[in-house]
Amino acid sequence: MMEKRRKRICRFCENKINYVDYMDERLLRRFITERGKIIPRRITGTCAHHQRMVTTAVKRARHLAILPFVAETYK
Amino acid sequence: MSVYDTTIILNPQIEEGGINGEIKKSLDLIDRYGGKVINEDRMGIRRLAYEIQKIHQGYYYRVTFEGTGKVIDELERQLRLDEPCLRFLTCLHHEEKVSHKKAEADDRPADKPVEQSAPAETATDADSGEEEAKE
Numbered sequence: 001m002m003e004k005r006r007k008r009i010c011r012f013c014e015n016k017i018n019y020v021d022y023m024d025e026r027l028l029r030r031f032i033t034e035r036g037k038i039i040p041r042r043i044t045g046t047c048a049h050h051q052r053m054v055t056t057a058v059k060r061a062r063h064l065a066i067l068p069f070v071a072e073t074y075k
Numbered sequence: 076m077s078v079y080d081t082t083i084i085l086n087p088q089i090e091e092g093g094i095n096g097e098i099k100k101s102l103d104l105i106d107r108y109g110g111k112v113i114n115e116d117r118m119g120i121r122r123l124a125y126e127i128q129k130i131h132q133g134y135y136y137r138v139t140f141e142g143t144g145k146v147i148d149e150l151e152r153q154l155r156l157d158e159p160c161l162r163f164l165t166c167l168h169h170e171e172k173v174s175h176k177k178a179e180a181d182d183r184p185a186d187k188p189v190e191q192s193a194p195a196e197t198a199t200d201a202d203s204g205e206e207e208a209k210e
Contacts, residue, residue: 019169023082023118023137064082064164065123065133 008045012053020053022060028067032058036071078113078141078168081150084133086159087120094134097159101138101150108149110142127161139168 012020020027031039031046031054038058041051061067083101085094098117105112118135127133140146147165154163 021169022166060164060166062124064084064135064162065125065127068124 010045010047010050012050013047017050020050020057022057022064023066024057025061025066028054028058028061032067034071034073036068076141076143078139079147079165080137080139080168081147081163081165082135082137083154083160084123084127084135084162086128086130086161087132087134088130089159093159097157098136100153100157104150104153105138105140105142105146108142108146110140110146112138112140114139130161133161 012018022028031044033039038055041048044051046054058067062069081101085097087094089097098115102112102115116137116139118137120132120134123131123133151163151165154160
């Protein structure tokens with residue numbers, strides 16, 4: 001059974017950010033795993049509205065080869 | 076008429092004059108079909124996250140322009156046929172975008188593991204929580 005965690009505020013709502021730029025590699029890297037997969041919002045604490053923006057931005061960045069589709073992992 | 080952003084990745088191995096020529100071709104096309112160029116952002120050469128047509132680096136260029144759908148159609152048609160153009164992406168412009176310096180982007184290689192990973196942090200918290208509960 002999951003313990004009750006402290007409420008995590010969406011970092012975009014907190015800073016009143018309305019747009020997630022697909023060219024912002026530094027920001028978007030925080031929302032993908034080492035493998036390059038998008039992290040679910042129950043872990044990052046993002047709200048649904050901004051999570052959709054993040055997802056669109058990540059997918060656009062992948063198309064423009066700013067982020068990988070699949071990242072190589074070291075074994 | 077709406078404002079659009081088109082980001083283009085060009086093959087950096089063509090000579091410098093070639094890249095400027097390609098950019099000028101796109102700008103002329105926008106003007107020719109009734110669009111108005113608002114802003115340009117030459118982001119320079121950066122490492123690609125994966126290879127495209129066996130190339131590992133690309134010259135990134137973004138143009139913000141106002142135009143109709145026809146302008147976009149013609150621009151994309153030309154980019155699709157153009158050999159030095161590796162990728163392009165057109166989307167609606169949003170005011171809060173900032174122009175990006177290439178220095179930040181070039182520093183980190185694409186295959187380096189991400190420094191912070193949220194799942195690892197969460198796992199650590201969960202593990203420590205369980206250990207405390209057992210004790």
